[in-house]
Amino acid sequence: MATASPDLSAIPRDAAELFERDLELIPIPTVQVGREGGGFTFLAINRAYRLAGLGVIADRSPMLALLGSRIDAFLRSSDLRSDFDWSIGQVIDSRYYRVTLARPTAALRDRCQIAFIDLTAQVHTERSLRREMTTDSLTGLPNREGFSDMIEAVQAERSGHAVLVIDLDRFGQLNACLGGLAGDELLITVARRIKGALRACDSLARIGGDEFGILMAVDNDRDEANRLAERIRRALAAPFRLSDYEIGVECSIGIAYGDDAIDDVEELIRNAQFAVKGAKTGRQVESYQTQAFTLARERFAMETALRRAIDDRQLRLAFQPICDLATGAIVSFEALARWRDPQGVEHQPSDFIPVAEESGLIVPLGRWAMDEAARTLRWWDEECGGNCGMRVAVNLSAIQLQRDDITPVVEAALIRHALSGDRFVLELTESAIVTDPDRIAGIMHGLKALGTTLAMDDFGTGYSNLAYLQKLPIDILKIDRSFVSGMLADRDKIAIVRAVLSLAQALGMRTTAEGVESNELAQTLAALGCTFGQGYLYARPLEASDALRMIVAARTASSAS
Structure with missing residues (x-):
């Protein structure tokens, strides 16, 4: 606590004045001390000191009893002044004081004058303001700042501890x-129930809108944190009475353990909050895993690099041919995003596409x-002297x-x-x-009005709701490679592919099989009634110029025949 040093201009500097001036001129409690035998004696005391209750008889003074060793050390030193709280x-x-020890001259080694500035009111005011700053006004619990203070105190003791973060599911919806008022009532009741599940040595705080934090001591038994988390989940399982409703509240709990490697309070809390995300996915308690956090950092790093790559046009498209299974002729190409960074590293779509979707x-x-x-399709047309015949x-x-x-x-792209x-x-x-069937249906009809062809990709790996197939303007079903690869050796896969093909035929749709890698597989799919094939049998994804050469070669062969 920073305080102003006392004004000692009234303290005598001359040895004679030390005993002759009236200390009543000094407005702060001041006493002059000298050595006497094995102890101290009071040489002069002002009225303010008498009223301070610090003791006016040397051998009974609590001040000398508590500060005697410090005064003695000061007199033995060569210092002319010392200040401390x-x-x-x-x-x-x-009561809180700012104390100043001063000797009148260097020659008087057995004399000193002690001045006390009373800081009690200031200290109490600061502590009161601090309490207000670190307390949640709704629940009376420590807030985020107060929670951080508690963790700092435990870390200073170097004792084992864990932080639990509890996030209430659906709170935003309930509050809205x-x-x-109902939301506030719920938070207060939740705080009471959580408190009832804690041990006497555990501390609870409200660290966010619907987030609570718990600081608990853990020794070698880390399972105690998981047991506490389960007690809390059970405590919150019973419905809450809010107005005329009985509302069930579930929570997600993340746990992070403090250790010598983590001395940053905010990092420890963030680790627990990061674990909450995993808990939300599995509806369970989740402990922080360093590896998961490292992966998240890597995803953020990739997001930053991808953002720059888009701005700097580092991405390109590769094109994989789609062929008519009956004739082997190329009918279209699928455009696939590719990314090579300035260092020459080729990033896989399976790595950066999920990051792009999440961000x-x-x-x-x-x-x-x-x-x-x-643009590429237009370029192909120009190189072929007209419509290249590709989609x-x-x-x-x-x-x-x-x-x-x-x-x-x-x-806009077409125009x-x-x-x-x-x-x-x-x-x-x-x-x-x-995700939103009615809205997506409107979008699909709008795209159909432009003359585009619509295909459902990876059919069979998702929800496969037949009602959508009837209502939506879908032209092509793409059979996922997981059903096509190894199909010849797996009767179940053949049955699934046959069923999809029959369904598509009944609905008047064409079909494309992904993952076609052999002539035998292509012939089997054609015999089953599949329309198109796509896979390494025909080509891997090609650069635009290589795809153009394939188009030109196909057109030349067709013209020759």
């Missing part, structure tokens, strides 16, 4: 529907892919459909590159459709 009394009635970067990435596919398939992410206005994006809508095949996954 000091308190006296019990916790409730403690039932009102703020929302899939929207600018998808817009770029749409325009780049149209390009572009994938639409569920996040794109939710966050972007896809139809105008597709229309910009002077293409008709029938040159595009737009592939959607089942998961994209079920």
Whole structure:
């Protein structure tokens, strides 16, 4: 605590004045002390000191009893002055002083003058303000700052401890529907129930809107934290009475353990909050795992690099041919995003596409892919001296459909590159459709109005709701490679593929099989009635220029025949 040093201008500096001036001129408690035998004697005392209750008889003075050794050390030193903070009394009635020891001259080694500035009111005010700053006004519990203070105190003792973060599920929805008063009542009741599940040595805090933090001591038995978490979940399992409703509240609990490697309070709390995310996924208690956090950091690093890659146009499209199984002729290409960073590292789509979807970067990435596919298709037409006869398939992410206005994006790409809508095949996954079926149906009808072909990608791996297939304007079903690969040796896979093909035929849809890698597999799929095939049998994903050479070669062969 920083305080101003006392004004000692009134303290005598001359040896004669030390005994001759009236100490009443000094407005702060001041006493002059000298050595006498084996102890100290009071040479002069002012009125303020007498009223301070620090003792006016040397051998009975609590001040000398507590500060005697410090005064003695000062007199033995060559210092002319020493300042320090000091308190006296019990916790409730403690008084706080700023103490100054000063000797009149260096020659008088057995004399010193002691001045006391009373800081008690200031200390109490600061502590009161601190309590207000670190206390949650609704529950009376420590808030985030107060919780951090508690953890710091435990870390200073180097004792084993764990932090639990409890996040209430559906609280935002309950608060919005039932009102703020009901939400406050719920938080107060939740705090009471959690407190009832704690041990006497555990501490509870409210560290966020619907987040509670617990600091608990753990020795070698780390399972105690998991047992506490389960007690809390059971305590919150009974419904809460709010107005005319009985509401069930579930929670997700994350646990992080303090150790010598973690001396940052905020890092420990963040670790527990990070574990909460895992708990939300599994509806259980989750302990912080360093590896998971490292992976999350890597994803954030990739997000940063991907954002720059999109801005700097480091991405490109590769094109994999899709062939007619009956004739082997190329009918279209699927556009696939590829990313090679400035260091020459090729990042796999399975690594950066999920990051793009999670971060929302899939929207600018998808817009770029749409325009780049149209630009490439136009280039192929120009190189072939007219319509090259190819279509390009572009994938639409569920996040794109939710966050972007896809139809105008597709229309703008077609207009910009002077293409008709029938040159595009737009592939959607089942998961994209079920997120908001009515809205997605409207988008699909809008895309159909542009003349595009719509394909359902990875059919059979998601929800496979037949009602969607009847109502939505889907032209092509793509059979996932997991059913096609190894199909010849697995009767169950053959049965699944046969069922999908029969369904598509009944609904008037064409089909594309992914993962075609052998002639035998292609012939079998054709015999079963599959329309198109895509896989390494025909080609791996190609650069745009290599795809163009394949198109030209196919056109030349067709003309020759």
